Amino acid sequence: MKYEYFADFLKRYWFLILMAVLVVWGLIDDSSSALPPPATQEEQLAQQVSLAPAFSLPTGTVLKKNPAYMQGDGELTISNGTQYDAVAKLITNGSSGTSVFTVYVKAHDDYVIKNILDGSYRLAFAQGSNWDSASKEFTRDESFSSFDDAFDYETTSTQFTTYSITLNAVDGGTAETSAVDPNQFAAY
Numbered sequence: 001m002k003y004e005y006f007a008d009f010l011k012r013y014w015f016l017i018l019m020a021v022l023v024v025w026g027l028i029d030d031s032s033s034a035l036p037p038p039a040t041q042e043e044q045l046a047q048q049v050s051l052a053p054a055f056s057l058p059t060g061t062v063l064k065k066n067p068a069y070m071q072g073d074g075e076l077t078i079s080n081g082t083q084y085d086a087v088a089k090l091i092t093n094g095s096s097g098t099s100v101f102t103v104y105v106k107a108h109d110d111y112v113i114k115n116i117l118d119g120s121y122r123l124a125f126a127q128g129s130n131w132d133s134a135s136k137e138f139t140r141d142e143s144f145s146s147f148d149d150a151f152d153y154e155t156t157s158t159q160f161t162t163y164s165i166t167l168n169a170v171d172g173g174t175a176e177t178s179a180v181d182p183n184q185f186a187a188y
Contacts, residue, residue, distance in 0.1 A: 054130040054140065056085050060111050061104040063087065063136070069100035073160035074116030074153035076123070080105045081168035084127040084141060088167075091188045093120035093150045099188040104131070105167075120150045124180055124188060125167060137186075144180040 069092075080086045090101040090113055100121070105111045124146040128138025153161040165175060 054085075055132070056106055056129075057104040057131055057133075059104065059106045059109040062102070063104060064089075064099055064102035066098075066100045069117045069119070070115045072115055072117035072153065073155045074118065075160075075162040076113045076116060076151065077110060077162070077164040078103075078105055078113070078123075079110045079164070079166045079168075080107060081166055081170075082127060083107050084129055084143075085131060085138070086125050086127045086167055087131075087138075088123060088125045089185070089188050090116070091122050091124055093122050097122070097188055116153050118153050118155050120152045122150055123147045123165065124185055126185055127167065142182075144182050144185045145177040146180045148176040148178055 076090065078086075078088050085107050086105045088103055088105055088111075089099045091097045091099050101113055101116075103111055103113065124144070126138060126142060126144050128140055128142035130139040131137075132139050147165065151161075151163050155161070166173065
């Protein structure tokens with residue numbers, strides 16, 4: 001008797017039962033809204049690091065200064081019109097390439113190196129975000145470059161040399177830069 005009642009029920013409502021099964025199946029197996037697999041610990045840490053605010057130093061924070069080279073009248077204005085902070089190194093223009101002045105310049109900021117002694121120098125710079133003071137490097141988006149041309153400073157009794165450079169590309173600009181090996185940049 002129970003079987004006949006069940007068979008009669010199925011004959012009358014088979015279409016509704018089929019539709020309900022399809023709807024439930026669609027809700028369970030909707031691949032367009034499937035959740036991604038859980039992130040590994042390494043991926044979770046990388047995501048936390050990228051969402052954490054970047055650490056930055058104030059513009060003009062001097063990281064290295066050789067006073068012997070900072071007794072002149074020359075000046076170098078550094079404009080950082082990029083979205084990244086920069087560490088600029090004024091280095092001697094010779095085979096040894098020693099840093100005489102290293103300064104931090106925040107994104108969209110300017111700094112003037114003053115009292116540069118007469119001589120020939122180059123400027124190398126690192127750009128990035130999230131400065132790590134212990135390792136003295138950026139931990140995100142780090143790149144290294146150097147201006148191709150030297151900056152020659154000469155003082156006379158009536159004038160002294162000044163330069164202005166930008167770390168970002170400028171329409172009509174003539175300064176060229178080249179990539180620098182990170183180890184070479186650290187050695188300056």
